[in-house]
Amino acid sequence: MKDLKLKIVTPEKILFEKRVSQVSISTVMGEVTILPNHIPLVSQLASGEVVVNANGDEEDLMAISGGFVEVLPDQVVILADTAERAEDIDEERAEVARKKAEEVLKTKASDAEAFAMFTAQIEKEMARLKVARKYKKRGVRTGITNK
């Protein structure tokens, strides 16, 4: 089967670089799954999860917050503003960060720009939380099947 070269980078580091069979990302227009030989696409990303599927069964979960994706027939480059692997996210801290951002939004958001910034922050934390919970759930499930 053909595969894709996937690269996920942030300004601070390269998070992921591997050949994969498919990748799902959430763009501002909704979620897309990219398979090899996808039509060339440049899209803006929303805060959300990235699900990478390499060779059928192996799945990698990541949370990203905004950025861009460039899709070429044989490679996908995700230029994320921030990106984290599911296993690196501390669920409690993400929850705290989200609550804090929500509070700040209620009290301090005076102008449109600040409002947009805090909403984006909340979205980012929501995405992280979602990914962290999904990862946890999956971890529990595989634990049962192993018994």
Add this chain to the structure above:
Amino acid sequence: MPQASRDIQRRIKSVKNTKKITKAMELVSAAKMRKAVSRVLATRSYSDLVWDTVLHLVKKLDTDKHLFFQEPKEVKKVAVIIISTNRGLCGSFNATLVNKVTESIKLHHPDVIDTDVITCGTKGRDEIRRRKINLIADFHKEDITASSEDIRPISHMITKDFVAKKYDKIFVAYTDFMSSLKQVPHVKQLLPIVPEIDERLGHINHEKDQVDKISVDNFAEFVFEPGMENVLDAFLPRLVEVQIYQAVLESEASEHSARMFAMRNATDAAGDMIDELTLAYNQARQASITGEIAEIAAGSAALE
């Protein structure tokens, strides 16, 4: 002890203390440099990929459509962002950077009527002020630039000014980190975007470009979601931001290695000075002992 040798001894002591300080500063700079270099290398891959994307897009698009690609018909007003340091003691680091800026302004754009300077870092600001160059904004530079968000105010301001046609061209002046031994001041055009390979920041191997070129030539065009305008409007300012961020990191790495070498030279010079002074001190001591012996001998000869 006679006055002369006591003075020399005092001098030696003070030089020794200075040497200790410069030695410590060298070690600190070395540690900071290692950190800064690893950050530069981590960011280079991102900025390279962003730049690759731009190159791909340029091939498939009528780039003149977007304001950020439009070459101005005449260049009247330019802005230069100078990324310097907050602290001194790093050799000619800031002076060469500012020299390079003034030189390149004169050389490439003789018809430029007005040049505005935006500084980041206090040393560059002071130098610009001393040379009476038009300084319009000064941004505070963190000692360690944590993320590209720290750069956002600068990139926001210049893209806004560029879109408002306040400036025809915008440059960034920084010190390119080539190796720990070599740093080169460099003035790079930020806006309008010049889509050429040699315009990218940093120095990376161009081998992989060959591979990418082939894959880009195989298809007709890109699909944009949501729409070309929207994507470019969001993507190009991001590109500018990333380039400034990269420039700041390069400058940081260069600063620390420049300081490290300045301090190493200072330590070596202090060592040489101590040697010279010790020699002078010993000579003075020996001279005074010889003098005393001669006096005693003369005294005893007078008694006999």
